[in-house]
Structures are given as structure tokens and as C-alpha cells.
Amino acid sequence: MSVNVQDLDLPQLTEVKRQLDEELGHLTNSFAQLKQAQAKFKACVENVAEINPSNTGKVILVPLTNSLYVPGRLSNPDTVIVDVGTGYYVKKERAAAVKHYQAKMDFVRSNLETLQETIQKKQENLSFLIQVMQAKMQQ
Incomplete structure (x- = not known):
């Protein structure tokens, strides 16, 4: 069932505007979170690309959390440990890890486009609603 917003009175329009503002806030927050996830996956691809055989045996910083790193030695540059979510990690070849993170980036990009x-x-609905409210106030 659809309702023509021009048939609503000002208090009803105000309530619809509040709901639209709330939805927009939630959607915008979700968009920002997806952008952060996309940046994280991009950084993972770049980090995997930086690992190369010439670094074998060298001391590197190993991330334990986003802000805690410990020194470690690179023993096998051909495989990496990939966080596949919910606390699970899988050993993968570097190319497979890049493919995994690229697929995640593509999925997030697709969702970002839909969300946008x-x-x-x-925003167009909110703009139209505000115009209707202004017209009702002038009457």
C-alpha cells in the first residue's frame, strides 16, 4: 500500500522525515564501514605483494592486532596465513591469498555500489519530502 505524501498533514510529514533521516544515517554509517573494509582488504593485497623470497630469514614485524606488532622471521615467503573471518586462519599460497582478498574487495565494491x-x-525522497513540507507550511 502506498501513500501520497502530499495527502499527509504536517505532523505526519515530520514523522516520515524523521524516519528518512534515521534510515539515511544508518545507510551512510554502513557505507563508511564498507569503505573501511574495502581499504583493509586492499591493504592485505598490498601486504601480501610485499612478501618476496629475498626477505627469507629477515626480521619482520608480525601484526597480532591492528596496533600490536611483534618481531618475527620470515621462514617461507611462498605461503601466508589468511584471516578468513570469525577468528579462523588458513595457510594459503601468496597468489591464492591475493585472489581471496581481491574477491572480498570485489564483493564489497558491489555492495558499495548498491548502497550508494x-x-x-x-536523499531524493528526503529532498522531495522537504519541498512538500515547505509548501504545506506556506499554505
Whole structure:
């Protein structure tokens, strides 16, 4: 069932605007979180690309958390440990790790595009609603 917003009175329009503002805030927050995830996956691809056989035996900093690193030695530059989510890690060849993170980046990019379209539609709806509210106030 659809309702023409021009048929609503000002208090009802105010409530619809509040709901739209809330939805837009949630969608914008989700967009920002997806952008952060995309940046994280991109950094993972870049980090895997930096590992090469010439670094075998050299001391490197191993991340335990986002802000805690410990020194370690690179023993096998052909494989890396990949965080596959929910606390699980898998040993993968470097090329497979890059492919894994690239697939994650593509998935996030697809969701970002869809979310961007949704945000744009909601912003257009909000703009139209504000115009209707202004017209009702002038009457």
C-alpha cells in the first residue's frame, strides 16, 4: 500500500522525515564501514605483494592486532596465513591469498555500489519530502 505524501498533514510529514533521516544515517554509517573494509582488504593485497623470497630469514614485524606488532622471521615467503573471518586462519599460497582478498574487495565494491544507489534514492525522497513540507507550511 502506498501513500501520497502530499495527502499527509504536517505532523505526519515530520514523522516520515524523521524516519528518512534515521534510515539515511544508518545507510551512510554502513557505507563508511564498507569503505573501511574495502581499504583493509586492499591493504592485505598490498601486504601480501610485499612478501618476496629475498626477505627469507629477515626480521619482520608480525601484526597480532591492528596496533600490536611483534618481531618475527620470515621462514617461507611462498605461503601466508589468511584471516578468513570469525577468528579462523588458513595457510594459503601468496597468489591464492591475493585472489581471496581481491574477491572480498570485489564483493564489497558491489555492495558499495548498491548502497550508494539506495542512499541517493533516499536523499531524493528526503529532498522531495522537504519541498512538500515547505509548501504545506506556506499554505
